[in-house]
Amino acid sequence: MPFSKVELYAAIRHDARAEELSSRALSAKYGVGRRTVALALESVWPAPRKQLPPRISRLDAFKATIDEILREDLDAPRKQRHTVKRVFDRLIDEHDARGVTYSMVRACISGRRPEIRVEEGRGPPQAFVPQTHRPAEVLAEADSRPSARPNATDRSGVGSQQPRPEVSPGSSGLAQSSHHHGETVSATPRTSQTALRGGSPCRCTSW
Structure with a gap:
């Protein structure tokens, strides 16, 4: 089909x-x-659809009043400007708009408030400028950014430390010397015997 x-x-x-x-x-x-x-x-092409006339809304009779209120809010202090609830209450109390609902007033104000600002010269029209990048440009931009993430050596701090000298466990009579605050300290390994669970002695060297 x-x-x-x-x-x-x-x-x-x-x-x-x-x-x-x-x-x-x-x-x-x-x-x-x-x-x-x-x-x-x-005909090869279908006939275009007929344009339906705009649907009549119960709010049409009060749109001029809403525009007037929104224009007055342009010069009013921020705390004295009308909210949607306040506009709705004024339409009900002052203009007897019984068939108007709160959602209808809210939708009208959300669309007309920025339009009135533009009509009165109080602000530029809001426009959306889409930003598009071709795949090659996105990859080139990503590769050109410097990496702010430290490497594993900088994060752990191991790379800045000097390697420790290895000491053979069997060199019990070897003396090591190290400089500490200008003084020479001699260290001689100590040998101790520790009995294992099986009863056989084990010579362990510790510093």
Whole structure:
């Protein structure tokens, strides 16, 4: 089954010309009426849809009043400007707008408030400028940014330390010397015997 009306018209015209199907057969095949088949055979493009007239709203009679209130708010202090609830209450109390709902007033104010600011020259029109990048530009921009994340060596601090000298456990008689505040300190390993669970002694060297 065709997806759009243009494709439907093309399919009907093709079957009528190639397979020589009748209007009744085309109507049964595509599930449309005889009038649709006749229109498809007469024109390649479907007729444009009729523009419906704007629907009359119960708020139309009070839109001029809402615009007047919003224009007054342009020169009023911020704390004295009308909220949507205040405008709705004024319409009910002062203008007897019984058929108007709060949601209708809120939708009207949300659209008219920025438009009135532009009409009165109080602000530029709000426009959205889409930002698009081609894939190559995005990759080049990402590669050119410096990495603010420290590497593993800087984060752990291991890279800045000097490696410790290795001491063989068997060198029990070796003396080490180190400088501490200008003094020479001699360290000699101590040897102790510790009995293991099996009863055999083990010579362990500690500093």
